[in-house]
Amino acid sequence: xxxxxxxxVIVLLTATIILSSCSDDDDNGPKVVALKALPVxxxxxxxxxxxxxxxxxxxAVVANTDSATTKWDIGFRGTTVIxxxxxxxxxxxxxxxxxxxxxxxxxxxxxxxxxDGDTKAIKGSGGWYTYTGDAPTGPKHAILPNAGKIIVLKTxxxxxxxxxxLSYYLGNPNxxxxxxxxxxxxxxxxxxxxxxxxxxxxxTNFETTEK
Amino acid sequence: MRYILFVIGLSNAFLGFGQDSLSTQELxxxxxxxxxxxxxxxxxxxxVTVITEKQIKSMGSLRLNDVLVEQTGLTIVNDHGTGxxxxxxxxxxxxxxxxxxxxxxxxxxxLDLTRLTVGNIKQVEIIKGPxxxxxxxxxxxxxxxxxxxxxxxxxxxxxxxxxxxxxLDLSGTLNYRKNKLGLSAFANRYSSDxxxxxxxxxxxxxxxxxxxxxxxxxxxxFSDHTLFSxxxxxxxxxxxxxxxxxxxxxxxxVTSITKDWNxxxxxxxRFSDKFKTxxxxxxxxxxxxxxxxxxxxxxxxxxxxxxxxxxxPEIQLEYFVNSNNIITLGGGRIWETVExxxxxxxxxxxxxxxxxxxxxxxxxxxxxxxGGRYDHNLAYTPQFSPKLxxxxxxxxxxxxxxxxxVGFRAPDFRQLYxxxxxxxxxxxxxxxxxxxxxxxxxxxxxxxxxxxxxxLVDPSSFxxxxxxxxxxxxxxxxxxxxxxxxxxxxxxxxxxxxxxxTKAVAQKTNGYFVYxxxxxxxxFTQGVEVDATWSLLKDFSLSAGYQFLVAKDKAVVDKLExxxxxxxxxxxxxxxxxxxxDYGGLFNRSxxxxxxxxxxxxxxxxxxxSVRAIYRGRYGYADLNxxxxxxxxxxxxxxxxxxxxxxSKTFKEILRLQVGCDNLFDFTDPQYIAALPGRLxxxxxxxxxxxxxxxxx
Numbered sequence: 037x038x039x040x041x042x043x044x045v046i047v048l049l050t051a052t053i054i055l056s057s058c059s060d061d062d063d064n065g066p067k068v069v070a071l072k073a074l075p076v077x078x079x080x081x082x083x084x085x086x087x088x089x090x091x092x093x094x095x096a097v098v099a100n101t102d103s104a105t106t107k108w109d110i111g112f113r114g115t116t117v118i119x120x121x122x123x124x125x126x127x128x129x130x131x132x133x134x135x136x137x138x139x140x141x142x143x144x145x146x147x148x149x150x151x152d153g154d155t156k157a158i159k160g161s162g163g164w165y166t167y168t169g170d171a172p173t174g175p176k177h178a179i180l181p182n183a184g185k186i187i188v189l190k191t192x193x194x195x196x197x198x199x200x201x202l203s204y205y206l207g208n209p210n211x212x213x214x215x216x217x218x219x220x221x222x223x224x225x226x227x228x229x230x231x232x233x234x235x236x237x238x239x240t241n242f243e244t245t246e247k
Numbered sequence: 248m249r250y251i252l253f254v255i256g257l258s259n260a261f262l263g264f265g266q267d268s269l270s271t272q273e274l275x276x277x278x279x280x281x282x283x284x285x286x287x288x289x290x291x292x293x294x295v296t297v298i299t300e301k302q303i304k305s306m307g308s309l310r311l312n313d314v315l316v317e318q319t320g321l322t323i324v325n326d327h328g329t330g331x332x333x334x335x336x337x338x339x340x341x342x343x344x345x346x347x348x349x350x351x352x353x354x355x356x357x358l359d360l361t362r363l364t365v366g367n368i369k370q371v372e373i374i375k376g377p378x379x380x381x382x383x384x385x386x387x388x389x390x391x392x393x394x395x396x397x398x399x400x401x402x403x404x405x406x407x408x409x410x411x412x413x414x415l416d417l418s419g420t421l422n423y424r425k426n427k428l429g430l431s432a433f434a435n436r437y438s439s440d441x442x443x444x445x446x447x448x449x450x451x452x453x454x455x456x457x458x459x460x461x462x463x464x465x466x467x468x469f470s471d472h473t474l475f476s477x478x479x480x481x482x483x484x485x486x487x488x489x490x491x492x493x494x495x496x497x498x499x500x501v502t503s504i505t506k507d508w509n510x511x512x513x514x515x516x517r518f519s520d521k522f523k524t525x526x527x528x529x530x531x532x533x534x535x536x537x538x539x540x541x542x543x544x545x546x547x548x549x550x551x552x553x554x555x556x557x558x559x560p561e562i563q564l565e566y567f568v569n570s571n572n573i574i575t576l577g578g579g580r581i582w583e584t585v586e587x588x589x590x591x592x593x594x595x596x597x598x599x600x601x602x603x604x605x606x607x608x609x610x611x612x613x614x615x616x617x618g619g620r621y622d623h624n625l626a627y628t629p630q631f632s633p634k635l636x637x638x639x640x641x642x643x644x645x646x647x648x649x650x651x652x653v654g655f656r657a658p659d660f661r662q663l664y665x666x667x668x669x670x671x672x673x674x675x676x677x678x679x680x681x682x683x684x685x686x687x688x689x690x691x692x693x694x695x696x697x698x699x700x701x702x703l704v705d706p707s708s709f710x711x712x713x714x715x716x717x718x719x720x721x722x723x724x725x726x727x728x729x730x731x732x733x734x735x736x737x738x739x740x741x742x743x744x745x746x747x748x749t750k751a752v753a754q755k756t757n758g759y760f761v762y763x764x765x766x767x768x769x770x771f772t773q774g775v776e777v778d779a780t781w782s783l784l785k786d787f788s789l790s791a792g793y794q795f796l797v798a799k800d801k802a803v804v805d806k807l808e809x810x811x812x813x814x815x816x817x818x819x820x821x822x823x824x825x826x827x828x829d830y831g832g833l834f835n836r837s838x839x840x841x842x843x844x845x846x847x848x849x850x851x852x853x854x855x856x857s858v859r860a861i862y863r864g865r866y867g868y869a870d871l872n873x874x875x876x877x878x879x880x881x882x883x884x885x886x887x888x889x890x891x892x893x894x895s896k897t898f899k900e901i902l903r904l905q906v907g908c909d910n911l912f913d914f915t916d917p918q919y920i921a922a923l924p925g926r927l928x929x930x931x932x933x934x935x936x937x938x939x940x941x942x943x944x
Contacts, residue, residue, distance in 0.1 A: 135811065166873075173869030183822045184822050202821065
């Protein structure tokens with residue numbers, strides 16, 4: 037019995053490895069699929085009035101007319117990031133910033149989530165980004181996402197997502213160049229590039245899901 | 248002997264060479280910085296670098312930074328003025344003295360070395376490692392002591408130097424000494440059109456300036472036992488530059504005037520062969536005013552001022568038990584005040600201190616100095632700074648020496664009392680004594696709302712701020728295998744704790760933060776310094792020096808080991824981990840620095856000259872990959888070398904003509920090294936007049 041159990045585990049593990057690496061389909065059991073990060077490029081947040089709303093499940097922008105619904109999870113306006121909860125929306129979204137590397141965060145934390153209130157759950161300056169101001173060195177007056185900050189969210193309907201914001205500028209530019217340092221040649225701001233992993237099965241697992 | 252030469256040749260090949268050609272040859276030089284009394288350099292267990300007047304003249308230096316930039320282990324850095332980095336410490340940790348008395352007037356920690364002319368000095372003495380045991384605060388990394396000339400004989404001199412950028416330096420001295428009375432007077436005017444490395448910008452790199460220095464010393468010998476001297480110095484500089492109004496960019500004329508003075512009467516009396524006392528009084532003032540007016544109609548835009556005063560009486564007693572035991576005791580009180588645009592009213596700060604020193608020479612081969620100083624100031628915890636140093640002569644030509652010392656730097660006025668809100672940007676900075684009241688005021692004004700959430704750190708926790716302290720270990724060897732060769736090598740390690748940094752206290756409704764100062768970081772600096780001098784031919788002397796330096800933040804080292812420092816890949820902006828090997832240490836520190844200098848002097852013909860090369864290895868400039876630390880090749884400024892040459896001819900010891908070129912190959916880096924002008928050509932003429940009857944005095 038003991039022997040049989042271990043064998044099962046080995047089979048399952050092997051299957052997982054095969055599935056995640058080759059996406060083989062000829063298996064009859066529940067299919068274990070590796071989750072892949074989805075890129076979102078140049079999400080426009082230029083409006084100074086309305087938030088650009090986004091749904092992780094749909095991987096799409098949600099019309100602003102749906103702001104009072106739970107169709108969206110996260111919203112962007114300039115550097116402000118809101119979640120569909122608390123003072124920002126009718127949903128149950130919650131979030132926190134976790135330190136680490138996106139690919140290494142394999143399990144979502146179950147505690148530490150906050151909802152939007154007087155301060156936003158996802159803090160801006162000193163949270164997801166640093167404003168360089170009149171820095172004596174490096175690019176001035178730039179919004180640079182902080183390295184090693186992963187945004188972990190529960191969506192409006194309680195699913196786990198991890199997000200890494202990569203850029204606040206059009207075209208995800210290299211921010212170490214003189215072209216970026218020069219305010220006249222710097223790409224336009226208020227364009228988010230990020231990548232995320234959405235776990236649709238409701239678990240905290242950011243590696244795989246069963247289908 | 249051949250064997251030794253070979254060994255030294257080998258280490259030179261590995262490490263580069265040493266420094267300070269002319270000075271190390273003269274064995275019986277007298278220095279004062281190490282003990283606060285005149286002592287023979289060769290007997291001191293503390294390594295003191297001495298740069299003589301002769302050497303300074305040979306290099307053609309004008310200001311103190313010109314002298315220091317060519318010395319091993321010293322780096323000239325620019326941050327709110329031109330300062331010196333010693334053993335990896337920023338300028339605020341090195342005390343600058345004139346005749347043993349501290350200069351005041353630092354801007355953001357830097358005492359601008361260009362304020363100091365070297366036209367009237369006997370020598371510059373440099374001690375690396377802490378000397379707080381004698382000098383108290385600021386002497387944490389080291390001490391640079393400018394020793395001015397003492398009136399001797401009847402003589403005078405005048406010199407003029409003119410060079411690139413319309414730079415003109417005029418100096419004159421008069422000395423008179425007869426019987427009991429000695430008088431000396433020195434005047435200097437220095438002016439330049441400055442330079443502009445980046446003509447596309449409206450602001451010059453260095454704007455035109457002119458300054459004056461007046462210096463005088465009077466000595467009077469009441470008897471063989473009692474000597475009085477009083478010396479004074481006055482400096483004034485004005486500089487005109489250009490700025491743009493923050494609101495609308497309209498052109499502004501900026502006039503900055505800096506004045507500083509010091510006065511130093513000293514009375515010393517020898518009661519007996521065994522007992523000597525010295526009474527010193529020192530007063531100094533510094534004032535800078537900067538006025539901004541609109542260029543078009545001259546109307547007022549803004550003005551700022553900063554004024555500092557320093558007064559200090561001190562008594563020192565020396566007891567010569569016998570030639571092998573000398574005990575020194577001293578004590579005094581310092582009154583310091585600061586008044587400035589960014590302070591609420593006049594700030595005052597008093598320090599009482601006592602110090603002792605025991606010089607012990609138990610056997611012929613061993614010299615020991617033990618000392619300590621206790622500083623008491625109500626604004627910070629009392630400090631005791633001990634120091635122990637010893638030298639042992641293994642044989643006639645090899646000595647080893649070691650020292651352990653504690654140094655400190657007290658929190659300065661800005662860190663205690665600053666009350667500053669940047670009206671155009673919107674952030675506020677308060678000194679630790681002001682922060683509680685300042686934050687309360689912002690709450691009352693509605694500039695901070697929702698205190699539970701927007702107060703990040705309890706302001707009252709900032710009340711106690713400790714001085715920054717360092718424990719320093721130095722170990723060295725000096726060798727003089729032949730008359731023609733000398734060699735010094737040393738290892739140093741400094742462990743610094745309680746470094747003062749800024750921290751956000753609260754967030755204002757405008758989104759900007761309120762900052763104050765607190766003790767944060769622990770860093771270390773360590774390295775190797777090597778100097779060698781070789782009189783390779785008649786009239787030629789070659790010297791070389793090398794420093795290897797590592798300076799790191801201990802918290803960063805720990806975090807790197809934990810793997811919790813991250814960076815963003817510049818191409819993808821994806822976060823990755825920074826590895827320990829990539830950590831380059833603190834910014835603006837060069838791992839490698841060396842210099843090679845060749846001096847020529849032929850007394851008979853009156854010709855002399857020098858060729859000097861100074862290399863500064865690559866150093867960190869800024870964090871570019873969002874890791875907050877120095878860890879990527881793109882964050883470094885490449886190493887560079889400058890070459891300086893000079894030739895002079897002296898006619899009958901009266902007239903000396905000299906030509907020179909600094910930065911011969913015109914190395915510049917407008918973007919990153921603005922303080923380095925291009926090639927500078929210059930010519931100078933000096934006249935000396937000596938009254939013959941006084942030569943033998």
